[in-house]
Amino acid sequence: MAPVRFDDKVVIVTGAGGGLGRTYALAFGARGAKVVVNDLGGDRSGQGSSRAADRVAYEIKSAGGTAVANYDTVEDGDKIIQTALDNFGRVDILVNNAGILRDKSFARTSDTDWDMVHRVHLRGSFLVTRAAFPVMKKQNFGRIIMTSSSSGIYGNFGQSNYSAAKLGLLGLSNTIAIEGQKYNIHCNTVAPYGGTRLTEDVMPPDMYKELKPELVAPLVLWLSHEDCEENGSLFEAGGGWFGKYRWERAQGKFCRETINDPVTPEAVRDNWETITDFTDAHHPGTNHEASALLVMGLQDLKAAASIKANPTSSAGGGTAGVSGPMSALGVTVGPESYTYHPKDVILYALGVGTSLSDEDGIKFLYENEEEFCALPTFAIVPAQTAMMGGNLWGSMKGYSPNLSKLLHGEMYVENIKPLPTSATLSTEFKVVDVLDKGSGAVLVTDSYTKDSSGSLIAKCQWVLFIVGDGNFGGPRSGKAAVPLFDAPTRTPDATEEFKTYGDQAALYRLSGDRNPLHIDPSFAAMGGFSEPILHGLCSYGIAARMVLKRFCGNDVSKFKAIKTRFAKPVLPGQTLVTDMWKEGSRVFYTCRVKETGKDCLTGGYVDIVEDGTTSTMATSPSAKLGSAAVFQEMGKRISQDPDVVKKVNAVFLYKIMVNKALAGQWTLDLKTPPGSIYEGEPKSGVKPDVTLTLDDEDMVALVTGKLNPQKAFMSGKLKVSGNIMLTQKLQGLLSPSSKM
Numbered sequence: 001m002a003p004v005r006f007d008d009k010v011v012i013v014t015g016a017g018g019g020l021g022r023t024y025a026l027a028f029g030a031r032g033a034k035v036v037v038n039d040l041g042g043d044r045s046g047q048g049s050s051r052a053a054d055r056v057a058y059e060i061k062s063a064g065g066t067a068v069a070n071y072d073t074v075e076d077g078d079k080i081i082q083t084a085l086d087n088f089g090r091v092d093i094l095v096n097n098a099g100i101l102r103d104k105s106f107a108r109t110s111d112t113d114w115d116m117v118h119r120v121h122l123r124g125s126f127l128v129t130r131a132a133f134p135v136m137k138k139q140n141f142g143r144i145i146m147t148s149s150s151s152g153i154y155g156n157f158g159q160s161n162y163s164a165a166k167l168g169l170l171g172l173s174n175t176i177a178i179e180g181q182k183y184n185i186h187c188n189t190v191a192p193y194g195g196t197r198l199t200e201d202v203m204p205p206d207m208y209k210e211l212k213p214e215l216v217a218p219l220v221l222w223l224s225h226e227d228c229e230e231n232g233s234l235f236e237a238g239g240g241w242f243g244k245y246r247w248e249r250a251q252g253k254f255c256r257e258t259i260n261d262p263v264t265p266e267a268v269r270d271n272w273e274t275i276t277d278f279t280d281a282h283h284p285g286t287n288h289e290a291s292a293l294l295v296m297g298l299q300d301l302k303a304a305a306s307i308k309a310n311p312t313s314s315a316g317g318g319t320a321g322v323s324g325p326m327s328a329l330g331v332t333v334g335p336e337s338y339t340y341h342p343k344d345v346i347l348y349a350l351g352v353g354t355s356l357s358d359e360d361g362i363k364f365l366y367e368n369e370e371e372f373c374a375l376p377t378f379a380i381v382p383a384q385t386a387m388m389g390g391n392l393w394g395s396m397k398g399y400s401p402n403l404s405k406l407l408h409g410e411m412y413v414e415n416i417k418p419l420p421t422s423a424t425l426s427t428e429f430k431v432v433d434v435l436d437k438g439s440g441a442v443l444v445t446d447s448y449t450k451d452s453s454g455s456l457i458a459k460c461q462w463v464l465f466i467v468g469d470g471n472f473g474g475p476r477s478g479k480a481a482v483p484l485f486d487a488p489t490r491t492p493d494a495t496e497e498f499k500t501y502g503d504q505a506a507l508y509r510l511s512g513d514r515n516p517l518h519i520d521p522s523f524a525a526m527g528g529f530s531e532p533i534l535h536g537l538c539s540y541g542i543a544a545r546m547v548l549k550r551f552c553g554n555d556v557s558k559f560k561a562i563k564t565r566f567a568k569p570v571l572p573g574q575t576l577v578t579d580m581w582k583e584g585s586r587v588f589y590t591c592r593v594k595e596t597g598k599d600c601l602t603g604g605y606v607d608i609v610e611d612g613t614t615s616t617m618a619t620s621p622s623a624k625l626g627s628a629a630v631f632q633e634m635g636k637r638i639s640q641d642p643d644v645v646k647k648v649n650a651v652f653l654y655k656i657m658v659n660k661a662l663a664g665q666w667t668l669d670l671k672t673p674p675g676s677i678y679e680g681e682p683k684s685g686v687k688p689d690v691t692l693t694l695d696d697e698d699m700v701a702l703v704t705g706k707l708n709p710q711k712a713f714m715s716g717k718l719k720v721s722g723n724i725m726l727t728q729k730l731q732g733l734l735s736p737s738s739k740m
């Protein structure tokens, strides 16, 4: 590794006439820096004057280095910076080291003692740094060191003024670090134990000898180097030992049960043990991290208030008496309504990368265009926005997922009716399965979005993966999730590339998913990500656009349903490559990140409506059922095999197969298409839905003619429930006495 050098760098060290400052200046000078040696020349209480800075500058020059002395007070920070600019043309590194002592016991500390110490340490560091900051900003480089003290961190008898100023410097440094980050200006704080004139009579003599300033300087030099990424940190240093600090915060406790309850001193007293217990303590690194945990807790209190106010409400649902992920099973939310306008439709299209330069791009981006319409995947927006308003998480009584660890696992969208470009739609959510994947908990959540007349517009399924919440003893697999299918192994029929841009997530989030995981670096860090990641649904929408373009001619009415698994996170700015294979009315696709070569969307497919045909929907979840080809074969048998048609009404069987299956329940929509077994419109007030329950394998047997539907019905394998009149009619069709 190359030695740590500062060639061509300009360093200012304040208070460099002696002690630590002098050591820093000499060390920088010896390693190639041009040094401004600042010192007022006073004694340790700030009195008198000497030519100490000249002597240090001379020492540096004698050793072959470059230095200039400066005698301005740190309160004239701009003059010190000007000295650097006049002599060397820039300022790269600033070490705020100047300090004085005015020790007195607290009761005897005078205004002057207080003010003098603050003026030199805190105000002085502020003034020199403020003058340096714009110069560093322009250079897009800067390293700043603040000098704190163990007296500030822990307190020290007789040093109330000094302690306060020294810890004030840490706060100053923390904020400069945040504001400077984007300009590559780093600010760190060092609390040195140095055997200097400031400490010589407050330390035992044998220790004083060991705490040589030279043994602190290496840390200051490394923190000042361009290769050092550290920013906003505090270190103690002494005798060649260096250690970083962090904040530790107890898990703590809310001393109220709901957001509406008062908090009393008695509650604080009674919970003192928990409030002060450091078991499983947090170590928040930023204000965001600290407040994010608080906000999550407050959301829980809010949810607790609504459950308390309305204990019989269906919201919350859940498995009674169970805690952890399993308690989410059965939780329902909604209906929650969401009103949107053409602006929202356009914003979503922009969020998933639609451009006016795309073929037909204008019809998704301009409300006055004759064919203006919503992208098919826009169906997720009303659902998700309503869900977030409906507070799914808050409705779970015994489980509170950490949102920074919640990843979108899989997604299914089925468009039942064309999506309006403006509407008020309402959505209901239900957690239909909870799985224990070891490395995480999986919540399978269905949503149903309806228009104001109650007509179903879209069905979605959201599979959520909560990293780290596994091993709770739940089942590993279930039947509720819409299945994934492997893409064919042959060469893709089409491939499309799309480069996301750095602000893709910032734009996409305006369509409803404001999860800070996608924009806030500190929140992303809590989830274990080095930077905010792109919304899974953004990559999904981009891939869907590719299929829409290549296989539907950008005609949204041909795009029926879409499923995928989010296999790897994507970072804004990465390029998505979508490979597509068409087999029958299904387009299989996978998506990979070009820069890493890793698949990010897997097992995906889009069911399309081909000219003159009805679409096929995703069918039952079961790997045992094999590939999509099996389902296509089943479709053919239904339409071609007269025996099957004879055994049971063709539409009945066809609808069993094509309607989406969830949790082994097959919904038969008797309204469409015309010519179904239910002839004519349902009577007013009569629900048109009937539910058929059938095992996956029996379903295949039934559809392929191996299982007699009447026998299946009589033996109880096939169950019919729902609207009484329609159920009876179906039962009639299935009973042995019926004429088919």
Ligand SMILES: CCCCCCC[C@@H](O)CC(=O)SCCNC(=O)CCNC(=O)[C@H](O)C(C)(C)COP(=O)(O)OP(=O)(O)OC[C@H]1O[C@@H](n2cnc3c(N)ncnc32)[C@H](O)[C@@H]1OP(=O)(O)O
Residues within 6 Å of the ligand: 384, 387, 392, 406, 407, 408, 409, 410, 437, 439, 440, 442, 445, 462, 463, 464, 465, 467, 476, 477, 513, 515, 517, 533, 534, 535, 536, 537, 565, 566, 567, 568, 569, 570
């Ligand atoms: C209701 C509306 C709410 C909307 C909320 C929206 C929240 C959004 O803001 C959040 C986002 O958009 S996050 C961005 C998109 N998602 C991602 O980037 C996740 C990418 N996937 C991963 O990192 C891993 O697959 C990972 C981490 C998920 C799993 O990786 P591993 O732990 O290594 O798992 P692995 O060993 O591969 O497999 C273990 C078992 O888990 C199953 N599995 C894997 N990936 C899955 C996934 N993505 N979804 C569901 N299940 C998944 C595996 O099949 C395996 O189970 P089994 O052994 O039973 O087969």
